[in-house]
Amino acid sequence: MTDQTSSGSFDWTAPEFAARLNKRKRSQIALKLAGLAAITIAFGMLFLLVASLISTGRHAFTQTFVQIEVFLDPAHIDSNDPARGNYRQVLTDTMVKLFPDVADDRAELRRLTTILSNGAQFSIRDSVVADPALIGQTVAVRVPVSDPYDQLNKGLIDRETPEANRRLKDDEIANFDLLKELGMVSKPLNRWLITNADSRFPELAGLKGAIIGSFYALMTCFLLAFPIGIGAAIYLEEFAPKSRVSDLIEININNLAAVPSVVFGLLALAVFLGWFGMPRSAPFVGGMTLALMTLPTIIIATRAALKAVPPSIREAALGVGASKHQVVFGHVLPLAMPGILTGTIIGLAQALGETAPLLLIGMNAFITSAPATPFDSSTALPTQIFIWADSPERGFVSRTSAAILVLLTFLIFMNAIAIFLRNKFERKW
Amino acid sequence: MYDTPASGKTAVTHEVKIAARKVNVFYGDTHAIKDVDVEIEDKTVTAFIGPSGCGKSTFLRCLNRMNDTIDICRVEGLIALDGEDIYAPSIDPVQLRAKVGMVFQKPNPFPKSIYENVAYGPKIHGMARTRAELDEIVERALRRGAIWDEVKDRLQEPGTGLSGGQQQRLCIARAVATEPEVLLMDEPCSALDPIATAQVEELIDELREQYSVVIVTHSMQQAARVSQKTAFFHLGNLVEFGETGQIFTNPHDPRTESYITGRIG
Ligand SMILES: Nc1ncnc2c1ncn2[C@@H]1O[C@H](COP(=O)(O)OP(=O)(O)O)[C@@H](O)[C@H]1O
Numbered sequence: 001m002t003d004q005t006s007s008g009s010f011d012w013t014a015p016e017f018a019a020r021l022n023k024r025k026r027s028q029i030a031l032k033l034a035g036l037a038a039i040t041i042a043f044g045m046l047f048l049l050v051a052s053l054i055s056t057g058r059h060a061f062t063q064t065f066v067q068i069e070v071f072l073d074p075a076h077i078d079s080n081d082p083a084r085g086n087y088r089q090v091l092t093d094t095m096v097k098l099f100p101d102v103a104d105d106r107a108e109l110r111r112l113t114t115i116l117s118n119g120a121q122f123s124i125r126d127s128v129v130a131d132p133a134l135i136g137q138t139v140a141v142r143v144p145v146s147d148p149y150d151q152l153n154k155g156l157i158d159r160e161t162p163e164a165n166r167r168l169k170d171d172e173i174a175n176f177d178l179l180k181e182l183g184m185v186s187k188p189l190n191r192w193l194i195t196n197a198d199s200r201f202p203e204l205a206g207l208k209g210a211i212i213g214s215f216y217a218l219m220t221c222f223l224l225a226f227p228i229g230i231g232a233a234i235y236l237e238e239f240a241p242k243s244r245v246s247d248l249i250e251i252n253i254n255n256l257a258a259v260p261s262v263v264f265g266l267l268a269l270a271v272f273l274g275w276f277g278m279p280r281s282a283p284f285v286g287g288m289t290l291a292l293m294t295l296p297t298i299i300i301a302t303r304a305a306l307k308a309v310p311p312s313i314r315e316a317a318l319g320v321g322a323s324k325h326q327v328v329f330g331h332v333l334p335l336a337m338p339g340i341l342t343g344t345i346i347g348l349a350q351a352l353g354e355t356a357p358l359l360l361i362g363m364n365a366f367i368t369s370a371p372a373t374p375f376d377s378s379t380a381l382p383t384q385i386f387i388w389a390d391s392p393e394r395g396f397v398s399r400t401s402a403a404i405l406v407l408l409t410f411l412i413f414m415n416a417i418a419i420f421l422r423n424k425f426e427r428k429w
Numbered sequence: 430m431y432d433t434p435a436s437g438k439t440a441v442t443h444e445v446k447i448a449a450r451k452v453n454v455f456y457g458d459t460h461a462i463k464d465v466d467v468e469i470e471d472k473t474v475t476a477f478i479g480p481s482g483c484g485k486s487t488f489l490r491c492l493n494r495m496n497d498t499i500d501i502c503r504v505e506g507l508i509a510l511d512g513e514d515i516y517a518p519s520i521d522p523v524q525l526r527a528k529v530g531m532v533f534q535k536p537n538p539f540p541k542s543i544y545e546n547v548a549y550g551p552k553i554h555g556m557a558r559t560r561a562e563l564d565e566i567v568e569r570a571l572r573r574g575a576i577w578d579e580v581k582d583r584l585q586e587p588g589t590g591l592s593g594g595q596q597q598r599l600c601i602a603r604a605v606a607t608e609p610e611v612l613l614m615d616e617p618c619s620a621l622d623p624i625a626t627a628q629v630e631e632l633i634d635e636l637r638e639q640y641s642v643v644i645v646t647h648s649m650q651q652a653a654r655v656s657q658k659t660a661f662f663h664l665g666n667l668v669e670f671g672e673t674g675q676i677f678t679n680p681h682d683p684r685t686e687s688y689i690t691g692r693i694g
């Protein structure tokens with residue numbers, strides 16, 4: 001066969017071989033192109049998603065403010081009880097000073113004050129309560145403008161639209177433009193998106209409650225699922241006798257990992273809230289629910305990591321007279337830990353984005369303060385997105401996208417840690 | 430070539446360290462060891478030879494109950510260490526393994542420092558009360574493993590960073606650190622180059638002064654070089670057991686003869 005000229009039985013130069021070779025080459029190229037196309041489509045989708053999120057969400061990363069001089073009139077604020085002062089009037093007076101010609105028209109005046117966020121009076125109240133000595137002074141404060149004016153300032157309200165179809169009328173726009181001309185309007189980075197809790201007013205709504213709620217829920221989830229998951233995996237992998245029962249448990253754990261999350265939510269609703277009477281909307285209960293879901297992921301990851309520890313290490317330890325538990329806890333578990341942590345982080349990242357079970361236990365409540373403890377009512381990031389996406393105010397559209405971006409950032413960060421751990425501790429045996 | 434006379438009768442005999450009687454081993458339904466009787470002497474190197482899959486490793490692993498860790502493995506018969514049945518319920522396999530050390534085919538240091546590798550056994554058995562005592566044990570073990578001079582300046586470096594031959598001597602040092610009486614070695618040189626092999630063989634010869642050494646090897650030259658007694662296994666049977674010189678020059682069984690002349694295996 002090697003000597004085709006003499007044997008002649010196999011002619012490698014015949015035309016049909018050349019044709020076959022060409023065909024093979026062509027199918028190889030076709031396969032390559034198909035793969036390339038698939039990758040391009042996948043990345044295109046991803047790019048489209050992120051691009052659309054950024055193009056709508058970016059508006060929420062800035063917030064329009066006006067700088068005003070507020071006279072804290074002792075006539076409206078009682079220094080003995082500053083919390084009960086009439087701050088709305090204080091703000092109205094401020095606006096009157098800016099637009100003296102509308103002073104007598106109450107309706108006009110009311111429309112004028114809607115430039116300022118409804119929350120402005122409360123933030124001024126809070127600073128006066130904190131320092132009652134301010135009463136009687138004139139202070140410079142920067143207050144957020146209300147949502148329509150914020151939209152206007154960001155160019156999201158088209159001035160060309162017929163007045164009747166526009167949210168802001170010509171005179172309102174003129175008023176705002178005046179403020180702008182006076183240099184009172186600014187548009188700083190919206191750090192309040194992170195430091196404020198939820199609010200009815202989009203210009204004041206932030207993710208603080210959701211982030212802290214998600215944090216508490218994830219901590220609870222981790223503290224429950226990590227030790228229980230590792231314990232279960234070690235028992236199943238290292239100690240459990242191979243029997244029909246352990247096979248059954250194994251199959252069930254794999255099935256559990258595939259159970260839709262909404263089912264865990266229903267279970268939590270029935271058991272945690274129904275039987276045990278745990279509080280609704282609490283991140284702690286949310287974390288317990290997420291732990292149910294994360295547990296099988298951690299068990300499977302831990303078992304895989306334990307299995308990946310080469311038998312030679314176990315033999316080495318057994319050979320010098322280590323007991324089974326010394327082998328497992330002294331050698332196998334430490335070597336498996338990077339794999340376990342990677343699996344756990346990926347499981348937690350999944351839990352962070354999980355919405356359905358949290359909706360079922362009421363973590364989509366409207367709560368305007370961040371939870372102080374894991375047992376207080378709260379939202380979580382995905383449920384906050386759900387709430388905002390459902391809100392009619394225009395300002396919540398960009399905030400929804402921004403919240404999704406915040407959630408994605410957390411997810412990317414967690415996955416990056418997982419990848420880092422895997423690369424750093426990856427071993428070649 | 431052979432360091433013992435061809436006739437077994439004139440050889441020096443030591444007291445019996447391990448005695449096996451009618452040992453049968455099963456992996457599930459596979460009958461891996463069949464009715465093996467053997468006596469392993471103290472201060473002697475005993476070699477197990479035979480074609481691959483004949484049960485050398487299996488039998489070796491019975492001697493320190495390493496087979497206990499395999500679920501489907503069942504051992505029958507009597508194996509006595511110093512006259513005491515090692516499969517008796519009163520025997521703790523974990524303690525037995527400290528007394529019957531083991532070195533494996535592939536060097537398998539723990540992914541820890543050289544020091545920790547050797548100190549691990551003595552630590553878990555509580556053999557040292559102070560750090561100084563532990564240091565002393567580690568040094569003694571590394572000296573016996575003939576690797577002290579090479580690693581004494583880098584005890585804190587990982588054991589996995591050593592060369593293959595050094596790793597294997599580290600593993601031997603680790604095995605002798607628990608002061609075993611018997612040392613089992615399963616093809617300890619098969620992953621080593623010829624120079625490292627020569628070093629380990631030299632070490633085995635030195636170890637004979639203190640321990641009873643059992644070595645599984647697929648190299649007949651190695652068996653001839655390092656051992657005083659040789660056991661030839663074939664298909665789970667112990668075909669022939671005797672003085673190494675006699676096995677290699679004057680085998681009684683035709684199967685042994687075909688194996689050592691290269692006709693089977
Ligand atoms: N863990 C095991 N499970 C099942 N069968 C095994 C196992 N280990 C060895 N055997 C079988 O036992 C026989 C002897 O194997 P082994 O002792 O490893 O042979 P050797 O070391 O002489 O090459 C072989 O037939 C092998 O297939």
Ligand SMILES: [Mg+2]
Pocket residue numbers: 485486487615
């Ligand atoms: Mg073997």
